[in-house]
Amino acid sequence: MKNKQFGENVNGYSIPVLNEREVRAAAGIMFLATFISLMLILFEGNFVPIKYVIIIFLTDFSIRLFINPKFSPILIIGRYIVSNQHPEYVGAAQKKFAWYIGLVLSASMFFLLVILNAYSIITGLVCLICLILMFFETAFGICLGCKLYKLIKKEKAQYCPGEVCNIKTKQDIQKTLKTQLFVVLAFITFVFLTAFLFNKRFQEKTHNLFEENKISSSN
Template identity: 35%
Template structure:
């Protein structure tokens, strides 16, 4: 009887380990803080792209600059919250999470994403200064088109150029690799071994 009890306990332990190994990045459906949901990130990029495109149309075709002044300010606040608190606490991130709540999460490393959001923060800050200073012409047009292109690549193709740039910086020693684990879309980060995953 004692032997059968030991075998049953051992079987249950193996089942628990196998379930944990199937998704090592979650514990009770809650991800590690070092990760973000790629689906939520792409949805957020799509939402920001739509807002930016509408503001761009008003500014470029109708010469109405209030929408782009408001949108760039919203983007600055949005990226600042993402960097400091996380995507799940930003307004657009919350909406993106609601949109993608029925999709299975796809966890990726947050560090390269945070680096990409930092670039977005800098570009949105530049646009806030430019649009509120009355600067018109090629400079704001170029920055706006670059931002829209980056958002489109992230939302539609799942390609994070900021993450790719972060990968290059890591290879050259200009940035440090994520010490917990690096699992990024499109090879933006090197995938660690299964042992490193389960050690989380």
């Protein structure tokens, strides 16, 4: 029986590809949902939203990997959002590997948080790993799972985001100058000095400006 093709055929590309723009959009949606759910856990102790998010992620990754990425609900939403942008095609093989990592992570969270209904340092670490993977994907266009693909598979990935798989010379606008590195270092020093000098002031309870004005007016 012939294996089902993963990815889509596009003229000019020798292997099945995916649209990196919709993949990044989907990663951004997933990151936002996970981040909001994590904030609700940290500040309100509410684990209900993250359980729904985990089920959604597990279902979506299962559809991508075992049916077809074209029918992934989150990818479809991402496709609609970036439909006016010119596609950026990437190899489907490395994305498939990266999504298997997502499937394993979401399945482990499903077992621990939904089935066992328990949290621990393990769930915290898994959640942190998920956030890091999705943040790098959506903010920087860096697929960390795809980088693991190259290390494990020992074969060159094709059509990587931003053409990072191809050896090329950086253009001047891409190079980081020593003066720019100095600016970053100075900025970090400035942040630490600000924290050192104003930390006690910043920890004072913030008051409502308008309520204070009401009290002053009534007096």
